[in-house]
Amino acid sequence: MRLSNYFLPVLKEAPREAEIVSHQLMLRAGMIRQQSAGIYSWLPLGLKVLRKVEQIVREEQNRAGAVEVLMPTIQSADLWRESGRYDDYGKEMLRITDRHERDMLFGPTNEEMITDIFRSYVRSYKDLPLNLYHIQWKFRDEVRPRFGVMRGREFLMKDAYSFDLDEAASRAAYKRMFVSYLRTFDRLGVKAIPMRADTGPIGGDLSHEFLILADTGESEVFCHGDFMRFPVPGAGVDYGDDAKISAIMDEWTSAYARTDEMHDEALWDDVPAADQMNARGIEVGHIFHFGTKYSTPMGAKVTGPDGKDHDVFMGSYGIGPSRVVAALIEAGHDDAGIIWPASVAPFDVGLINLRSGDEATDTACGDLYSKLTAAGFDVLYDDTDNRAGGKFALADLIGLPWQLIVGPRGLANGEVELKERATGERLTLTLDAALNRLAEWQAETAARFGG
RNA sequence: CGGGGCAUGGCGCAGCCUGGUAGCGCACCUGGUUUGGGACCAGGGGGUCGCAAGUUCGAAUCUUGCUGCCCCGACCA
Numbered sequence: 001m002r003l004s005n006y007f008l009p010v011l012k013e014a015p016r017e018a019e020i021v022s023h024q025l026m027l028r029a030g031m032i033r034q035q036s037a038g039i040y041s042w043l044p045l046g047l048k049v050l051r052k053v054e055q056i057v058r059e060e061q062n063r064a065g066a067v068e069v070l071m072p073t074i075q076s077a078d079l080w081r082e083s084g085r086y087d088d089y090g091k092e093m094l095r096i097t098d099r100h101e102r103d104m105l106f107g108p109t110n111e112e113m114i115t116d117i118f119r120s121y122v123r124s125y126k127d128l129p130l131n132l133y134h135i136q137w138k139f140r141d142e143v144r145p146r147f148g149v150m151r152g153r154e155f156l157m158k159d160a161y162s163f164d165l166d167e168a169a170s171r172a173a174y175k176r177m178f179v180s181y182l183r184t185f186d187r188l189g190v191k192a193i194p195m196r197a198d199t200g201p202i203g204g205d206l207s208h209e210f211l212i213l214a215d216t217g218e219s220e221v222f223c224h225g226d227f228m229r230f231p232v233p234g235a236g237v238d239y240g241d242d243a244k245i246s247a248i249m250d251e252w253t254s255a256y257a258r259t260d261e262m263h264d265e266a267l268w269d270d271v272p273a274a275d276q277m278n279a280r281g282i283e284v285g286h287i288f289h290f291g292t293k294y295s296t297p298m299g300a301k302v303t304g305p306d307g308k309d310h311d312v313f314m315g316s317y318g319i320g321p322s323r324v325v326a327a328l329i330e331a332g333h334d335d336a337g338i339i340w341p342a343s344v345a346p347f348d349v350g351l352i353n354l355r356s357g358d359e360a361t362d363t364a365c366g367d368l369y370s371k372l373t374a375a376g377f378d379v380l381y382d383d384t385d386n387r388a389g390g391k392f393a394l395a396d397l398i399g400l401p402w403q404l405i406v407g408p409r410g411l412a413n414g415e416v417e418l419k420e421r422a423t424g425e426r427l428t429l430t431l432d433a434a435l436n437r438l439a440e441w442q443a444e445t446a447a448r449f450g451g
Numbered sequence: 452c453g454g455g456g457c458a459u460g461g462c463g464c465a466g467c468c469u470g471g472u473a474g475c476g477c478a479c480c481u482g483g484u485u486u487g488g489g490a491c492c493a494g495g496g497g498g499u500c501g502c503a504a505g506u507u508c509g510a511a512u513c514u515u516g517c518u519g520c521c522c523c524g525a526c527c528a
Contacts, residue, residue: 012477012489013463017521037520091452092527109528140527143452157528209528286528320528354487389488396488407487417487 001347002369003382007044010394021216022329023148025338029398031325038145038153045398046325048346050156053321053328054135056187056343057158059451064180064239066131066160071113073137077103079112082298092140106139111294111316114161118312119300125165125310128302129173133160135321149322150218150282150330156322162315165304167291170313172242174206174289175249177317179233181210181285182252186232187449188324189341190331193227195257197286206289206315211259211281212324214331218282222263224255225275235451259283282327289315338399339422342441343449347380349438350395354407356385364431365406368416371435372404377442396421402441404434 007030014024017034026032031046042050058068074096080086086093086105094106107113114132122130135158145153162173178194185192190212197209211221233248256271258264259281268276292311295301301309325344332339340346349372353365365381372379380400382391388407395403405417410428418434419426429437 009461011462015462016457016464019522034520138528142527143525144522146522151527155528159528284528318528323528357486385486387486387488387490389490392488394489405487409487 001378001380003380003384006380008398009043010397018148020147020150020330021333022150022326025329025333025397026148026326029338032149034148038142038151040149040152040154045346049325049328049340049344050321052344052346053188053324054156054158057184057319057321058135060180060184060187061133061158061160063183063235063451064131064176065129066133066177066180068134069114069117069132070134071107071110071117071136073107073139075105075107075110075113077105079116080105083112083115083294084297085112092142094139094141107136108138108140109157109316109318110134110136110159111161111314112298115294115298115300115314118161118163119295119298122163122300122302125302125304128312129162129164129169131160131162131173131177133158133317148326150326152322155320158319158321160317162317163295163300163312164314165302165310165312167313170289170291170315171206172245174287174315175242175245176239177287177315178208178249178252179237179239179245181287181317181319182232182248183235183237184319185210185212185285187343187451188328189343189449190328191228192284193221193223193257193281194252195221195223195259196253196262197259198262208253208287209259209283210285210287210319212284212327212331213279213281214327215280216330217280217327219280220260220263221257221277221279221281222260222268223257223277223279224271225277226255227252227257227277282323282330284324284327285317285319287315287317289313333399336393337397340399340401341449342401342445345401346378346398347400348377348442349379349402349404350398350400351379351381352388352391352395352403352405353381353383354388354391354405354409356383358408360411361406361408364411364416368404368406368431368435372438375435375439375442377438402438404438 009030011028014028018024018027029045030043033041035041077086093108096104098104137154138157139154142153145151164170164173192210192212194208194210197207230252238244256267291313295311295314301311304310329338351365351369353361355361369379369381399421401421403419410416414430415428416431416434417426417428418437
């Protein structure tokens with residue numbers, strides 16, 4: 001993409017209303033625009049990151065055996081009356097009346113609807129286990145939306161729902177999602193820690209939150225240092241092997257990890273002082289096992305091997321991709337701007353032409369742009385006639401992993417500069433050497449973050 | 452929902468106390484000189500000062516009401 005053809009409305013100064021760094025940087029980098037309290041438009045750069053996050057989440061859900069569907073944002077109130085939540089949910093639910101005076105709502109979550117889909121089609125235990133998910137916008141009319149997309153009223157959520165014949169099978173489904181979350185956050189390039197959680201209004205008896213560690217996180221985290229050492233299951237993990245999956249979850253739940261809300265000083269004292277890790281985190285995922293809470297009132301049952309009907313056991317599993325985008329910034333930034341993990345960076349390389357209009361420089365940049373694009377790099381080519389300083393500042397702000405800096409001075413020696421955003425390291429290389437270095441990185445990144 | 456704050460060109464702000472018809476920086480447009488870490492000169496465009504009512508000869512400025520947004524607390528991906 002040539003910057004001159006792109007839409008990247010950056011701001012030199014952060015709007016006053018933005019308090020936290022991710023919100024400031026998302027506004028400054030032209031990723032989002034606020035349309036109303038807690039409601040945002042996603043501009044091209046932001047959307048690109050959001051889609052990448054979404055795609056990684058999708059791939060790991062699919063790998064774990066979940067099947068994608070897409071349910072509507074608007075739901076009928078009748079469905080929610082069946083579960084009893086229409087009255088329970090309170091003012092967080094945005095209620096809408098259509099032209100026929102029917103009670104509708106903008107879905108804050110989809111347990112009822114997915115249960116309705118399930119009961120409409122599934123009759124036999126032989127069709128289980130089943131896990132259906134979708135990635136769809138939700139709306140929760142928060143009393144106090146804040147911190148940009150970190151806590152918006154409208155937000156993108158991946159929500160998966162598992163259906164099983166009995167408690168044991170349902171718990172196995174829960175563990176598969178648990179493991180898939182470990183992989184998902186690892187591929188997103190962040191350290192996420194699963195913590196025992198309150199089940200809250202969704203109900204149930206087994207629940208974990210996944211928190212991305214970031215110094216500016218909202219929640220205080222107490223966890224054992226072992227979490228930094230537990231191995232993340234690889235792409236080859238066998239989700240069909242219940243024992244193996246169970247063992248992974250056992251390991252990842254073997255050490256103490258709680259947020260301040262669930263913190264237990266007595267248990268904490270049992271953790272050796274050297275292993276006590278006190279950090280901050282951002283909740284980006286939450287999984288629940290809630291048994292027959294919805295299947296019973298809504299009549300979602302299957303015929304078992306015994307020839308009798310059984311209410312199905314369910315769980316739900318959420319990740320908020322829109323919040324993840326903000327959390328990644330909280331976890332990766334410096335004074336100059338964002339530092340994206342390679343797997344979700346909006347572009348791989350920022351190609352900086354230091355002297356647009358200079359024939360030799362333009363030619364060299366055009367050539368590099370073609371070669372990189374052909375080699376599978378997503379390149380943002382700054383071909384504008386801005387000054388060097390402005391281009392550097394922009395590149396740092398939007399946080400692409402690499403900056404390939406091309407100017408007449410270096411070209412005279414057949415050289416360009418390659419700057420790595422994360423480390424700030426700058427290398428002066430020949431054109432070919434620079435391309436080779438990027439190719440190495442591409443291979444490393446594919447190995448590290450690939451599906 | 453309780454408490455606090457803010458609202459003046461696209462963004463950041465001053466002006467308000469002590470009413471006299473709106474200003475600064477950045478951004479934008481034109482021309483020129485420039486060009487390796489946010490250039491300089493000259494010229495230019497853009498705001499019924501959130502909305503409504505009131506006080507006054509006169510309101511960005513004073514009064515009242517409303518709306519929007521932000522922050523702190525209780526709740527959430």
